[in-house]
Amino acid sequence: MxxxxxxxxxxxxxxxxxxxxxxxxxxxxxxxxxxxxxxxxxxxxxxxxxxxxxxxxxxxxxxxxxxxxxxxxxxxxxxxYEGTTLLPGSVKGRAEVRRLQSWFDDKFAQEVSSRLIFEKMERRALNLGPPDMEVIRAALEHIHYHMELIGFLTEHRRWLAGDELSAADLAAAAHLSILDYMGDVPWHKYEAAKDWYVRIKSRPSFRPLLSDRIMGMHPARHYDDLDF
Amino acid sequence: MxxxxxxxxxxxxxxxxxxxxxxxxxxxxxxxxxxxxxxxxxxxxxxxxxxxxxxxxxxxxxxxxxxxxxxxxxxxxxxxYEGTTLLPGSVKGRAEVRRLQSWFDDKFAQEVSSRLIFEKMERRALNLGPPDMEVIRAALEHIHYHMELIGFLTEHRRWLAGDELSAADLAAAAHLSILDYMGDVPWHKYEAAKDWYVRIKSRPSFRPLLSDRIMGMHPARHYDDLDF
Incomplete structure:
Protein backbone atom coordinates (compact mmCIF):
# COMPACT_ATOMS: atom_id res chain seq x y z
CA MET A 1 0.00 0.00 0.00
CA TYR A 81 -0.67 8.90 -12.59
CA GLU A 82 -3.68 9.97 -14.62
CA GLY A 83 -6.32 12.19 -13.05
CA THR A 84 -6.10 15.94 -12.54
CA THR A 85 -3.05 17.41 -14.26
CA LEU A 86 -0.90 19.13 -11.65
CA LEU A 87 1.57 20.67 -14.11
CA PRO A 88 0.27 21.77 -17.50
CA GLY A 89 1.50 20.53 -20.87
CA SER A 90 3.35 23.64 -22.02
CA VAL A 91 6.88 24.51 -20.97
CA LYS A 92 5.86 28.05 -20.14
CA GLY A 93 2.83 26.87 -18.17
CA ARG A 94 4.93 24.47 -16.11
CA ALA A 95 7.45 27.19 -15.29
CA GLU A 96 4.59 29.39 -14.06
CA VAL A 97 3.10 26.63 -11.87
CA ARG A 98 6.49 25.86 -10.37
CA ARG A 99 7.13 29.55 -9.72
CA LEU A 100 3.87 29.97 -7.83
CA GLN A 101 4.17 26.66 -6.01
CA SER A 102 7.54 27.80 -4.71
CA TRP A 103 6.10 31.24 -3.91
CA PHE A 104 3.78 29.60 -1.38
CA ASP A 105 5.92 26.69 -0.23
CA ASP A 106 9.01 28.85 0.26
CA LYS A 107 8.21 32.57 0.47
CA PHE A 108 4.76 32.41 2.06
CA ALA A 109 5.99 29.69 4.41
CA GLN A 110 8.97 31.75 5.49
CA GLU A 111 7.07 35.01 5.91
CA VAL A 112 3.75 33.74 7.24
CA SER A 113 2.73 30.11 7.69
CA SER A 114 5.84 28.53 9.21
CA ARG A 115 5.99 31.33 11.76
CA LEU A 116 2.36 31.04 12.79
CA ILE A 117 2.54 27.24 12.93
CA PHE A 118 5.66 27.38 15.07
CA GLU A 119 4.36 30.02 17.45
CA LYS A 120 0.82 28.68 17.80
CA MET A 121 1.24 24.92 17.43
CA GLU A 122 4.80 23.64 17.66
CA ARG A 123 5.82 25.67 20.69
CA ARG A 124 3.09 23.98 22.69
CA ALA A 125 3.82 20.51 21.34
CA LEU A 126 7.52 20.93 22.13
CA ASN A 127 7.04 22.74 25.43
CA LEU A 128 8.93 25.81 24.25
CA GLY A 129 7.07 28.39 26.27
CA PRO A 130 4.47 30.99 25.29
CA PRO A 131 4.18 32.32 21.73
CA ASP A 132 6.19 35.37 20.71
CA MET A 133 3.48 37.94 19.99
CA GLU A 134 5.85 40.10 17.93
CA VAL A 135 6.49 37.25 15.51
CA ILE A 136 2.76 36.52 15.25
CA ARG A 137 1.97 40.18 14.61
CA ALA A 138 4.59 40.42 11.85
CA ALA A 139 3.33 37.23 10.19
CA LEU A 140 -0.28 38.46 10.28
CA GLU A 141 0.83 41.68 8.65
CA HIS A 142 2.73 39.91 5.88
CA ILE A 143 -0.33 37.86 4.96
CA HIS A 144 -2.09 40.82 3.31
CA TYR A 145 0.45 41.13 0.54
CA HIS A 146 -0.03 37.46 -0.34
CA MET A 147 -3.83 37.75 -0.24
CA GLU A 148 -3.54 40.64 -2.66
CA LEU A 149 -1.45 38.49 -4.98
CA ILE A 150 -4.06 35.71 -4.92
CA GLY A 151 -6.77 38.29 -5.60
CA PHE A 152 -4.80 39.80 -8.46
CA LEU A 153 -4.09 36.42 -10.06
CA THR A 154 -7.65 35.14 -9.80
CA GLU A 155 -9.05 38.33 -11.27
CA HIS A 156 -6.91 37.74 -14.36
CA ARG A 157 -7.05 33.96 -14.55
CA ARG A 158 -9.52 31.26 -13.61
CA TRP A 159 -6.96 29.57 -11.36
CA LEU A 160 -3.70 30.90 -9.92
CA ALA A 161 -1.35 29.80 -12.70
CA GLY A 162 -3.77 29.82 -15.64
CA ASP A 163 -7.10 28.50 -16.86
CA GLU A 164 -6.71 25.13 -15.21
CA LEU A 165 -6.31 24.07 -11.62
CA SER A 166 -2.67 23.20 -10.89
CA ALA A 167 -0.16 22.47 -8.15
CA ALA A 168 0.04 26.24 -7.59
CA ASP A 169 -3.57 26.28 -6.34
CA LEU A 170 -2.98 23.20 -4.21
CA ALA A 171 0.08 24.78 -2.59
CA ALA A 172 -1.62 28.10 -1.85
CA ALA A 173 -4.80 26.45 -0.56
CA ALA A 174 -2.84 24.05 1.61
CA HIS A 175 -1.03 26.90 3.37
CA LEU A 176 -4.20 28.91 3.77
CA SER A 177 -6.10 25.88 5.08
CA ILE A 178 -3.92 25.57 8.14
CA LEU A 179 -4.08 29.32 8.77
CA ASP A 180 -7.82 29.08 8.34
CA TYR A 181 -7.88 26.36 10.98
CA MET A 182 -6.29 28.88 13.34
CA GLY A 183 -8.74 31.57 12.23
CA ASP A 184 -5.93 33.74 10.83
CA VAL A 185 -7.08 34.47 7.28
CA PRO A 186 -8.69 37.91 6.79
CA TRP A 187 -11.20 36.61 4.22
CA HIS A 188 -13.59 39.56 4.58
CA LYS A 189 -11.04 41.91 3.04
CA TYR A 190 -10.29 39.74 0.03
CA GLU A 191 -13.41 38.73 -1.88
CA ALA A 192 -11.65 37.43 -5.00
CA ALA A 193 -9.29 35.30 -2.93
CA LYS A 194 -12.22 33.99 -0.92
CA ASP A 195 -14.15 33.03 -4.07
CA TRP A 196 -11.15 31.12 -5.30
CA TYR A 197 -10.73 29.37 -1.93
CA VAL A 198 -14.41 28.38 -1.82
CA ARG A 199 -13.94 26.71 -5.20
CA ILE A 200 -10.99 24.66 -3.99
CA LYS A 201 -12.50 23.91 -0.63
CA SER A 202 -15.57 22.42 -2.32
CA ARG A 203 -13.57 19.86 -4.25
CA PRO A 204 -13.87 16.28 -2.98
CA SER A 205 -10.07 16.14 -2.76
CA PHE A 206 -10.13 18.86 -0.10
CA ARG A 207 -12.77 17.28 2.15
CA PRO A 208 -10.50 15.00 4.20
CA LEU A 209 -8.52 18.05 5.36
CA LEU A 210 -11.66 19.60 6.75
CA SER A 211 -12.11 16.77 9.20
CA ASP A 212 -8.56 17.10 10.55
CA ARG A 213 -8.46 17.97 14.23
CA ILE A 214 -5.13 19.01 15.63
CA MET A 215 -4.39 17.95 19.16
CA GLY A 216 -5.01 20.63 21.74
CA MET A 217 -6.47 23.12 19.29
CA HIS A 218 -10.03 23.51 18.04
CA PRO A 219 -10.48 24.80 14.49
CA ALA A 220 -12.01 28.21 13.81
CA ARG A 221 -15.79 27.98 13.59
CA HIS A 222 -16.01 28.27 9.79
CA TYR A 223 -13.09 25.90 9.13
CA ASP A 224 -15.16 23.02 7.74
CA ASP A 225 -18.01 25.19 6.45
CA LEU A 226 -18.08 25.07 2.66
CA ASP A 227 -20.20 28.20 2.52
CA PHE A 228 -18.45 30.40 5.08
CA MET B 1 19.78 37.28 -25.89
CA TYR B 81 17.56 22.06 -24.59
CA GLU B 82 19.78 19.21 -25.75
CA GLY B 83 23.20 18.75 -24.18
CA THR B 84 23.97 17.17 -20.82
CA THR B 85 20.87 15.59 -19.28
CA LEU B 86 20.23 17.23 -15.92
CA LEU B 87 17.40 14.90 -14.87
CA PRO B 88 17.57 11.26 -15.98
CA GLY B 89 14.96 9.45 -18.06
CA SER B 90 13.49 7.21 -15.37
CA VAL B 91 10.85 8.33 -12.90
CA LYS B 92 12.82 6.86 -10.01
CA GLY B 93 16.04 8.48 -11.21
CA ARG B 94 14.41 11.89 -11.46
CA ALA B 95 12.98 11.60 -7.94
CA GLU B 96 16.48 10.81 -6.66
CA VAL B 97 18.06 13.78 -8.46
CA ARG B 98 15.37 16.13 -7.16
CA ARG B 99 15.79 14.77 -3.63
CA LEU B 100 19.53 15.41 -3.63
CA GLN B 101 19.26 18.75 -5.40
CA SER B 102 16.90 19.88 -2.64
CA TRP B 103 19.21 18.37 -0.01
CA PHE B 104 21.90 20.83 -1.05
CA ASP B 105 19.78 23.80 -2.11
CA ASP B 106 17.61 23.65 1.01
CA LYS B 107 19.18 21.63 3.83
CA PHE B 108 22.86 22.29 3.15
CA ALA B 109 22.05 25.94 2.46
CA GLN B 110 20.16 26.31 5.72
CA GLU B 111 22.72 24.49 7.85
CA VAL B 112 25.95 25.57 6.21
CA SER B 113 26.30 27.70 3.09
CA SER B 114 23.70 30.45 3.65
CA ARG B 115 25.08 31.03 7.11
CA LEU B 116 28.69 31.27 6.01
CA ILE B 117 27.78 33.48 3.06
CA PHE B 118 25.78 35.79 5.29
CA GLU B 119 28.38 36.03 8.03
CA LYS B 120 31.44 36.32 5.80
CA MET B 121 30.15 38.13 2.72
CA GLU B 122 26.75 39.77 3.10
CA ARG B 123 27.37 41.33 6.51
CA ARG B 124 30.23 43.30 5.03
CA ALA B 125 28.36 44.25 1.87
CA LEU B 126 25.37 45.42 3.93
CA ASN B 127 27.39 47.02 6.71
CA LEU B 128 25.88 44.77 9.38
CA GLY B 129 28.84 44.63 11.72
CA PRO B 130 31.38 41.89 12.42
CA PRO B 131 30.59 38.20 11.77
CA ASP B 132 29.02 36.12 14.53
CA MET B 133 31.74 33.58 15.29
CA GLU B 134 29.28 31.21 16.99
CA VAL B 135 27.23 30.92 13.81
CA ILE B 136 30.36 30.36 11.73
CA ARG B 137 31.60 27.68 14.12
CA ALA B 138 28.26 25.83 14.03
CA ALA B 139 28.14 25.97 10.22
CA LEU B 140 31.69 24.64 9.95
CA GLU B 141 30.76 21.77 12.23
CA HIS B 142 27.67 20.88 10.23
CA ILE B 143 29.66 20.64 7.03
CA HIS B 144 31.26 17.32 8.05
CA TYR B 145 28.01 15.42 7.97
CA HIS B 146 27.36 16.61 4.43
CA MET B 147 30.91 15.76 3.29
CA GLU B 148 30.36 12.26 4.65
CA LEU B 149 27.17 11.99 2.64
CA ILE B 150 28.99 13.01 -0.56
CA GLY B 151 31.73 10.50 0.23
CA PHE B 152 29.21 7.75 0.89
CA LEU B 153 27.27 8.44 -2.32
CA THR B 154 30.34 8.61 -4.55
CA GLU B 155 31.72 5.39 -3.14
CA HIS B 156 28.53 3.64 -4.23
CA ARG B 157 27.80 5.53 -7.43
CA ARG B 158 29.82 7.26 -10.10
CA TRP B 159 27.97 10.54 -9.53
CA LEU B 160 25.83 11.65 -6.60
CA ALA B 161 22.45 10.48 -7.88
CA GLY B 162 23.58 7.57 -10.08
CA ASP B 163 25.87 6.61 -12.93
CA GLU B 164 25.43 9.86 -14.80
CA LEU B 165 26.18 13.44 -13.88
CA SER B 166 22.95 15.27 -12.94
CA ALA B 167 21.53 18.40 -11.36
CA ALA B 168 22.34 16.86 -7.97
CA ASP B 169 26.07 17.10 -8.70
CA LEU B 170 25.68 20.62 -10.01
CA ALA B 171 23.83 21.71 -6.88
CA ALA B 172 26.33 20.17 -4.47
CA ALA B 173 29.35 21.45 -6.39
CA ALA B 174 27.86 24.93 -6.64
CA HIS B 175 27.46 25.18 -2.86
CA LEU B 176 30.90 23.76 -2.22
CA SER B 177 32.48 26.09 -4.78
CA ILE B 178 31.55 29.18 -2.85
CA LEU B 179 32.69 27.62 0.43
CA ASP B 180 35.89 26.63 -1.34
CA TYR B 181 36.36 30.26 -2.37
CA MET B 182 36.30 31.12 1.33
CA GLY B 183 38.67 28.23 2.11
CA ASP B 184 36.06 26.50 4.28
CA VAL B 185 35.94 22.98 2.84
CA PRO B 186 37.93 20.38 4.82
CA TRP B 187 39.00 18.46 1.69
CA HIS B 188 41.92 16.68 3.36
CA LYS B 189 39.53 14.65 5.51
CA TYR B 190 37.28 13.55 2.65
CA GLU B 191 39.20 11.92 -0.18
CA ALA B 192 36.19 10.46 -2.00
CA ALA B 193 34.35 13.78 -1.92
CA LYS B 194 37.50 15.52 -3.14
CA ASP B 195 37.90 13.09 -6.06
CA TRP B 196 34.31 13.76 -7.08
CA TYR B 197 34.81 17.54 -6.82
CA VAL B 198 37.99 17.41 -8.92
CA ARG B 199 35.99 15.66 -11.63
CA ILE B 200 33.31 18.37 -11.67
CA LYS B 201 35.78 21.19 -11.30
CA SER B 202 37.65 20.01 -14.41
CA ARG B 203 34.58 20.23 -16.65
CA PRO B 204 34.59 23.16 -19.08
CA SER B 205 31.18 24.21 -17.70
CA PHE B 206 32.77 24.88 -14.30
CA ARG B 207 35.67 27.02 -15.55
CA PRO B 208 33.91 30.39 -15.63
CA LEU B 209 33.16 30.09 -11.91
CA LEU B 210 36.84 29.72 -11.18
CA SER B 211 37.59 33.16 -12.55
CA ASP B 212 34.92 34.81 -10.36
CA ARG B 213 36.38 37.36 -7.97
CA ILE B 214 34.07 38.61 -5.25
CA MET B 215 34.49 42.21 -4.24
CA GLY B 216 36.53 42.70 -1.10
CA MET B 217 37.49 39.05 -0.73
CA HIS B 218 40.31 37.10 -2.31
CA PRO B 219 39.69 33.41 -3.01
CA ALA B 220 41.53 30.68 -1.12
CA ARG B 221 44.85 29.87 -2.78
CA HIS B 222 43.71 26.56 -4.34
CA TYR B 223 40.32 27.91 -5.51
CA ASP B 224 41.10 27.94 -9.22
CA ASP B 225 43.67 25.13 -9.09
CA LEU B 226 42.32 22.07 -10.92
CA ASP B 227 44.83 19.82 -9.22
CA PHE B 228 44.62 21.06 -5.64
Missing part, protein backbone atom coordinates in the same frame (compact mmCIF):
# COMPACT_ATOMS: atom_id res chain seq x y z
CA UNK A 2 1.06 3.57 -0.77
CA UNK A 3 2.23 5.34 2.40
CA UNK A 4 2.49 9.06 3.10
CA UNK A 5 4.69 10.10 5.99
CA UNK A 6 3.38 13.47 7.07
CA UNK A 7 2.54 15.88 9.86
CA UNK A 8 -1.08 16.92 9.97
CA UNK A 9 -0.50 20.65 10.20
CA UNK A 10 2.35 20.76 7.65
CA UNK A 11 1.10 22.74 4.60
CA UNK A 12 3.32 20.93 2.10
CA UNK A 13 1.99 17.60 3.39
CA UNK A 14 -1.56 18.89 2.98
CA UNK A 15 -0.76 19.82 -0.60
CA UNK A 16 0.38 16.25 -1.24
CA UNK A 17 -2.78 14.81 0.34
CA UNK A 18 -4.94 16.94 -1.97
CA UNK A 19 -2.78 15.97 -4.95
CA UNK A 20 -3.08 12.24 -4.18
CA UNK A 21 -6.85 12.62 -3.92
CA UNK A 22 -6.97 14.56 -7.22
CA UNK A 23 -5.09 11.62 -8.74
CA UNK A 24 -7.61 9.25 -7.12
CA UNK A 25 -4.84 7.31 -5.42
CA UNK A 26 -5.46 5.79 -2.01
CA UNK A 27 -2.83 5.97 0.68
CA UNK A 28 -2.14 5.21 4.29
CA UNK A 29 -0.96 8.07 6.48
CA UNK A 30 1.85 7.74 9.00
CA UNK A 31 1.82 10.73 11.31
CA UNK A 32 5.48 11.58 11.86
CA UNK A 33 6.69 13.89 14.62
CA UNK A 34 9.89 14.82 12.83
CA UNK A 35 11.55 16.20 15.97
CA UNK A 36 11.65 12.65 17.38
CA UNK A 37 14.25 11.70 14.72
CA UNK A 38 12.81 8.20 14.66
CA UNK A 39 15.45 5.74 13.39
CA UNK A 40 13.06 3.91 11.12
CA UNK A 41 12.00 7.17 9.52
CA UNK A 42 15.57 8.42 9.07
CA UNK A 43 16.29 5.22 7.16
CA UNK A 44 13.48 6.20 4.79
CA UNK A 45 14.55 9.86 4.57
CA UNK A 46 17.94 10.77 5.96
CA UNK A 47 16.96 14.45 5.92
CA UNK A 48 14.26 13.67 8.49
CA UNK A 49 11.71 15.90 6.75
CA UNK A 50 8.12 15.35 5.68
CA UNK A 51 6.34 14.71 3.37
CA UNK A 52 7.72 11.41 2.08
CA UNK A 53 5.72 9.14 -0.21
CA UNK A 54 6.61 5.45 -0.41
CA UNK A 55 4.89 4.06 -3.46
CA UNK A 56 4.96 0.40 -4.45
CA UNK A 57 4.45 1.43 -8.08
CA UNK A 58 7.43 2.55 -10.07
CA UNK A 59 8.03 2.90 -13.79
CA UNK A 60 10.53 0.33 -14.87
CA UNK A 61 10.83 -2.16 -12.01
CA UNK A 62 8.52 -3.62 -9.45
CA UNK A 63 10.46 -2.01 -6.63
CA UNK A 64 8.74 0.56 -4.55
CA UNK A 65 9.93 4.12 -4.95
CA UNK A 66 10.59 6.57 -2.11
CA UNK A 67 9.80 10.15 -3.07
CA UNK A 68 11.10 12.85 -0.74
CA UNK A 69 9.83 16.42 -0.55
CA UNK A 70 6.54 17.92 -1.66
CA UNK A 71 7.67 19.48 -4.95
CA UNK A 72 9.33 16.21 -5.94
CA UNK A 73 6.19 14.26 -5.02
CA UNK A 74 4.08 16.59 -7.20
CA UNK A 75 6.40 15.99 -10.17
CA UNK A 76 6.33 12.25 -9.48
CA UNK A 77 2.54 12.03 -9.26
CA UNK A 78 2.13 13.88 -12.53
CA UNK A 79 4.67 11.65 -14.26
CA UNK A 80 3.08 8.43 -13.07
CA UNK B 2 19.24 34.94 -22.95
CA UNK B 3 19.71 36.81 -19.65
CA UNK B 4 20.50 35.41 -16.23
CA UNK B 5 19.77 37.65 -13.24
CA UNK B 6 22.04 36.42 -10.50
CA UNK B 7 24.32 37.20 -7.59
CA UNK B 8 27.88 35.98 -8.02
CA UNK B 9 28.19 34.24 -4.66
CA UNK B 10 24.69 32.69 -4.69
CA UNK B 11 25.12 28.89 -4.91
CA UNK B 12 21.82 28.29 -6.71
CA UNK B 13 22.81 30.89 -9.31
CA UNK B 14 26.13 29.13 -9.75
CA UNK B 15 24.29 25.87 -10.32
CA UNK B 16 22.29 27.52 -13.10
CA UNK B 17 25.44 28.94 -14.70
CA UNK B 18 26.99 25.47 -14.81
CA UNK B 19 23.74 24.01 -16.16
CA UNK B 20 23.54 26.61 -18.95
CA UNK B 21 27.13 25.83 -19.91
CA UNK B 22 26.41 22.07 -19.87
CA UNK B 23 23.54 22.82 -22.25
CA UNK B 24 25.94 24.90 -24.37
CA UNK B 25 23.65 27.92 -24.18
CA UNK B 26 25.16 31.39 -24.10
CA UNK B 27 23.79 34.01 -21.76
CA UNK B 28 24.35 37.52 -20.49
CA UNK B 29 24.67 37.98 -16.76
CA UNK B 30 22.98 40.79 -14.85
CA UNK B 31 24.46 41.02 -11.38
CA UNK B 32 21.52 41.76 -9.10
CA UNK B 33 21.91 42.98 -5.53
CA UNK B 34 18.53 41.69 -4.39
CA UNK B 35 18.46 43.83 -1.25
CA UNK B 36 18.17 46.92 -3.44
CA UNK B 37 14.66 45.83 -4.48
CA UNK B 38 15.21 47.40 -7.87
CA UNK B 39 11.85 48.25 -9.49
CA UNK B 40 12.81 46.92 -12.88
CA UNK B 41 13.85 43.61 -11.34
CA UNK B 42 10.69 43.31 -9.23
CA UNK B 43 8.68 43.65 -12.42
CA UNK B 44 10.55 40.60 -13.73
CA UNK B 45 10.28 38.65 -10.46
CA UNK B 46 7.88 39.98 -7.84
CA UNK B 47 9.51 37.72 -5.24
CA UNK B 48 12.74 39.69 -5.68
CA UNK B 49 14.87 36.54 -5.62
CA UNK B 50 17.64 35.24 -7.86
CA UNK B 51 18.25 33.34 -10.09
CA UNK B 52 15.86 34.36 -12.85
CA UNK B 53 16.36 33.34 -16.45
CA UNK B 54 14.74 35.36 -19.22
CA UNK B 55 14.89 33.27 -22.35
CA UNK B 56 13.72 34.50 -25.76
CA UNK B 57 13.05 30.87 -26.75
CA UNK B 58 9.85 29.24 -25.65
CA UNK B 59 8.03 26.13 -26.81
CA UNK B 60 4.83 27.14 -28.49
CA UNK B 61 5.11 30.86 -29.14
CA UNK B 62 7.83 33.28 -30.02
CA UNK B 63 7.41 35.11 -26.73
CA UNK B 64 10.27 35.05 -24.31
CA UNK B 65 9.77 33.06 -21.13
CA UNK B 66 10.72 34.17 -17.62
CA UNK B 67 11.83 31.29 -15.43
CA UNK B 68 12.06 31.98 -11.70
CA UNK B 69 14.02 29.94 -9.18
CA UNK B 70 16.90 27.53 -9.67
CA UNK B 71 14.97 24.24 -9.47
CA UNK B 72 12.43 25.56 -11.98
CA UNK B 73 15.22 26.74 -14.29
CA UNK B 74 16.82 23.26 -14.16
CA UNK B 75 13.50 21.63 -15.14
CA UNK B 76 13.04 24.21 -17.89
CA UNK B 77 16.51 23.74 -19.37
CA UNK B 78 16.07 19.99 -19.49
CA UNK B 79 12.67 20.31 -21.14
CA UNK B 80 13.89 22.71 -23.81
Missing amino acids: RTLYQTMYCPRCRKVRIALAEKKQEFTVVEEDTWNLRDEFLRINLAGTVPVLVDPRSDETNDSVTVVGSATIIEYLDEV | RTLYQTMYCPRCRKVRIALAEKKQEFTVVEEDTWNLRDEFLRINLAGTVPVLVDPRSDETNDSVTVVGSATIIEYLDEV
